[in-house]
Amino acid sequence: MRHPLVFRALLGAAGIAGCIAVLAEPARAAELAARPFSIHSILPRSAVPSAPSLFGTVALQIRGQRFEDEWERARRDASGLPQMQQLIAPARSLTPEGQMAYVQAAVNRQIRWMSDATLRGRHDYWASAAETLAAGAGDGEDRAILKMQALRALGFSTRGLYLTLGRDSVGGPETVLLVRVGPRAYVLDDTDAPPYAPEHRPEFTPVLSFGYGASWVHAHVRPTPSGIQSGAPVAAAAATAASRGGNR
Secondary structure (H helix, E strand, C coil), X not given: CCCCHHHHHHHCCCCHHHHHHHHHCHHHHCCCCCCCCCCCCCCCHXXXXXXXXXXXXEEEEECCHHHHHHHHHHCCCCCXXXXXXXXXXXXXXXXXXXXXXXXXXXXXXXXXXXXXXXXXXCCCCCCCHHHXXXXXXXXXXXXXXXXXXXXXXXXXXXXXXXXXXXXXXXXXXXXXXXXXXXXXXXXXXXXXXXXXXXXXXXXXXXXXXXXXXXXXEEEECCECCCCCECHHHHHHHHHHHHHCCCCC
């Protein structure tokens, strides 16, 4: 299982309002973890540095307690590990695009897919890059985290690396790595596909993104009669209602 049962159901729900309401409601959140996922602040888009507003979404900054431990492990620097140095050695002389392609292929080839339940006897554990390298196996989150740390070890800026949880309309819940290189963005998913631009994956719906220094919930913009896209206000209103006990 790639995500807890409640979160898997959430990813399939219709609309960002339901996403925020369920995650913000303490009673529901207790089903996910002892520490609830709560929204402490949602900031205007202009106040969010390097927000991953991709896949036709506006990324709104949040602070979620539910994933604090998982993200703490995910962002641990593994650059000094001999296994990491061995993994990235063939990519050192490549261009950034070549390095991304190499890491995507190498991690998917060397780290066999295995569920958390099988590998660790528990659900929804985000392994650090060191743990995944030692085990030689991991699930979608684990492999995305290892790719993130491999690119970091190759010199990619942490400001351009995002772990994104979402849902594929065909494959279901999925975790991908988003990478910014200059003005361009790339997706490293959990398939054998080379890195590609977000617009080439319309079937993927992002829900939550985690970056170095901030986390975001994705609001999907939609046209209004006046032609203005209104994803951000809709999400903000939903968050406000959820914080007041609405959408129960």
